[in-house]
């Protein structure tokens with residue numbers, strides 16, 4: 346069954362600028378986006394700043410009305426059936442505001458449980474279960490003021506789940522969280538997915554999207570430019586593999602000669618401290634590695650690795666191509 350259906354949604358913001366001569370400005374944040382997310386799927390929306398991710402999410406959680414198009418959550422229209430949708434979705438936006446510093450993790454959740462009208466008899470059990478799910482059970486009675494950003498974000502996720510929503514929206518959940526905290530957060534998100542929740546998330550971290558998402562779409566200037574599983578996206582844009590060569594002092598003439606090799610699509614050089622890392626994208630099943638090695642005769646080479654494209658490689662390429 347489909348959990349989220351988005352059908353040609355567009356959204357235009359109208360703002361006014363100027364003091365004396367007020368001028369209307371139109372900003373099209375979404376220009377006809379369609380997608381669907383199955384029940385139990387974890388779906389990622391990726392795209393640069395200002396692409397329209399938050400706008401779409403706000404429409405889906407009934408905080409914004411679309412200019413045109415329709416969207417449904419578990420078959421219910423987000424404009425016509427606001428009550429159902431609000432009961433069914435939970436959302437967590439990035440950042441750590443909105444918690445009560447001087448209250449414990451448990452008391453914060455109890456406060457929000459009251460606010461969300463969770464029946465009193467269910468509150469304690471549900472809060473304890475959620476603290477367990479987001480791995481904060483051992484900090485249950487500690488004040489939030491001593492929590493790291495990662496812990497706060499996990500507490501936010503627990504808050505967003507208090508009314509037991511079937512569909513969860515996470516807007517940049519790991520924003521500003523250190524690598525260890527981000528890993529713990531990913532584990533919590535994966536646990537929610539394993540528990541059968543449908544998750545729709547935005548992120549700027551490709552690794553996070555790759556690890557968590559069943560499917561991903563990439564949005565740019567309000568339009569979807571690609572959609573698929575992480576492996577489909579990687580395969581779609583990058584034909585063949587990547588050769589990563591670490592060199593010391595490679596002349597530009599050598600790079601130019603590499604670019605001319607048959608089967609090579611692109612050669613990018615990145616400076617990393619003393620070294621230059623050359624990234625060669627080439628057709629698979631060609632003799633490119635040998636040809637490249639020939640050109641590198643006389644150049645000091647640290648390492649050569651052939652690696653599969655990452656989601657980040659695919660993303661960067663898609664952004665460059667559209």
Ligand SMILES: Nc1ncnc2c1ncn2[C@@H]1O[C@H](COP(=O)(O)OP(=O)(O)OP(=O)(O)O)[C@@H](O)[C@H]1O
Pocket residue numbers: 358359360372373374392393394395396397398399400401
């Ligand atoms: N309230 C608003 N009024 C006017 N324009 C807005 C408003 N909110 C967003 N926009 C514009 O709509 C476009 C999409 O914004 P949105 O916040 O949805 O992007 P985003 O993909 O979530 O970006 P980010 O990754 O930075 O969060 C941007 O050009 C933005 O400037």
